[in-house]
Amino acid sequence: MALNILLVDDSATVRAVISKALTLAGVDINELHQAGNGQEALDVLEAQWIDMIFCDISMPVMDGEEFVQAMNDRGMIETIPVVIVSSAGSEPRVARLKENGVSDFIQKPFTPERIREVVDQVMGAAHNAE
Amino acid sequence: MQNEVQDQMCSTFMEVVEKLAFMFGEVVPKDEVDSPDIPFTLASMSFDGDVKGLLSVAVPTEMTAEIAANILGLEPEDIGSEDMMNDALAEMLNVVCGHVIMALVGTGANFKLDSPLTCPVDKMTYDHMVKSDEFVGLLLDDSPVFLGLKLEN
Numbered sequence: 500m501a502l503n504i505l506l507v508d509d510s511a512t513v514r515a516v517i518s519k520a521l522t523l524a525g526v527d528i529n530e531l532h533q534a535g536n537g538q539e540a541l542d543v544l545e546a547q548w549i550d551m552i553f554c555d556i557s558m559p560v561m562d563g564e565e566f567v568q569a570m571n572d573r574g575m576i577e578t579i580p581v582v583i584v585s586s587a588g589s590e591p592r593v594a595r596l597k598e599n600g601v602s603d604f605i606q607k608p609f610t611p612e613r614i615r616e617v618v619d620q621v622m623g624a625a626h627n628a629e
Numbered sequence: 630m631q632n633e634v635q636d637q638m639c640s641t642f643m644e645v646v647e648k649l650a651f652m653f654g655e656v657v658p659k660d661e662v663d664s665p666d667i668p669f670t671l672a673s674m675s676f677d678g679d680v681k682g683l684l685s686v687a688v689p690t691e692m693t694a695e696i697a698a699n700i701l702g703l704e705p706e707d708i709g710s711e712d713m714m715n716d717a718l719a720e721m722l723n724v725v726c727g728h729v730i731m732a733l734v735g736t737g738a739n740f741k742l743d744s745p746l747t748c749p750v751d752k753m754t755y756d757h758m759v760k761s762d763e764f765v766g767l768l769l770d771d772s773p774v775f776l777g778l779k780l781e782n
Contacts, residue, residue, distance in 0.1 A: 509744065510723075512716045515701055557723075557742045586727030587742050607724045608649040 501529035502622065503548055507540040507566065508555040508584070513607075517553050517584065517614070524615035537566030544570075549579055551622060553605075556585040556592070564592075567599050576600035580621045584609070634733060635765055638778050641732045642686075645725045646769065650699040654769040662766035662773035663759055664689070669750035669775075670715065672722040676730060678740030682780040684726045686718075687750050687758055692772050693718050719745035729778070 504521065506514045514533050521528060532547055534540035538561040543549065556563035563583055570576040580602040583593075588606045596604065602621045605613060643654040670693055673685035688696065694705040697717030701708075708714055722745045730740050750758070758764045764777035 510716055510720045512697065512700060512713070512720045519702055557744060559744060586724040587730075587740065588727065588736075589731060589738050589740060590736050591739050607727070608645065 500550075501527045502550040502618075503530045503532070504528055505532045505534060505540060505543055505547075505549045505552045507534045507537065507552060507558070507563070509535050509558045510555070513555065513584070520609065520611040520614045521618075523611035524618070526615065526618050535560075537561030537563065537569065540566055541569055541573075544575065544579070551618070552579060552581045553584050554581055556583060556587050564596065564599075567596060567601055571600055582617055582621060634778065634780070637732050638684075638729050639765060639767065639776065641729045642725050642767070642776055645728050646721065649721060649724055650696050652696070652699060652770045654767045654774065657766050657768050659759060659764070659766035659775075662768065662775065664773045665755060665759075667691075667773075669755065670718060670747055671750045671754060672715075672718045672745050672747045674719075674722055674726055674745035675743045676726060676740050677743070679738045680730055680734050680740060680780065682778060684722065684729060685764075685775075685777040685779075686722050686725070687754075687775040687777075688718065688769070689772050690749070692769075695770075696721060715747040719747050 693714035
């Protein structure tokens with residue numbers, strides 16, 4: 500199954516790196532959407548079908564933790580997996596994010612193999628099926 | 630700044646930059662990186678929580694294209710805009726900062742990173758980097774780099 504993926508990060512560099520890592524990891528992508536902060540991401544979620552989200556923590560306007568809370572408030576977190584990608588991966592924060600429904604955490608810098616591992620774990624094998 | 634903290638900052642910086650941008654660094658005496666005639670770009674970001682302070686890195690402006698290219702897996706000539714170069718330098722500092730804080734105070738620390746900012750280095754800032762004990766000198770792929778950490782608690 501080809502995935503519709505949303506990348507949420509205020510850095511265009513990070514969005515480009517994750518996009519490239521997804522390609523190098525062989526993840527089957529249908530559509531790749533991008534947002535510069537949590538609020539923009541919520542706007543994308545209102546308009547597009549999204550299968551999985553990669554999201555930063557530190558962002559202007561609405562940060563990653565606020566975005567996760569907003570998804571919780573809208574009942575979206577149970578149906579759309581969110582993976583946090585950040586350098587600020589302290590244990591208390593990761594635990595708090597997972598308690599709020601985040602599926603996994605990727606510490607920067609990361610490899611395409613780590614991206615693949617998380618996609619497989621979060622989405623299951625279904626996304627590989629022809 | 631205590632030497633122990635600076636040593637930890639430098640080793641973490643070099644580890645992260647090697648993985649992220651495939652560049653190799655070594656700490657050198659600051660007079661070896663003193664290059665007042667070349668333009669530098671400064672990236673800095675503050676952090677708050679169990680530990681509070683400011684982490685900064687200054688690199689030759691012409692090096693920012695190479696950093697961006699290495700992070701993005703492109704050729705330096707493919708990096709079209711100054712925004713891309715500054716964004717890549719900011720992201721490099723962002724990743725370094727998270728790792729430096731966790732190296733200094735442990736993975737159990739509570740902290741929040743502010744967004745990194747970039748700007749050209751003016752003469753006053755350059756002189757501060759050269760004279761202040763908050764900054765150390767490194768050669769990164771043989772280019773001069775200043776790395777600074779100011780802790781407030």
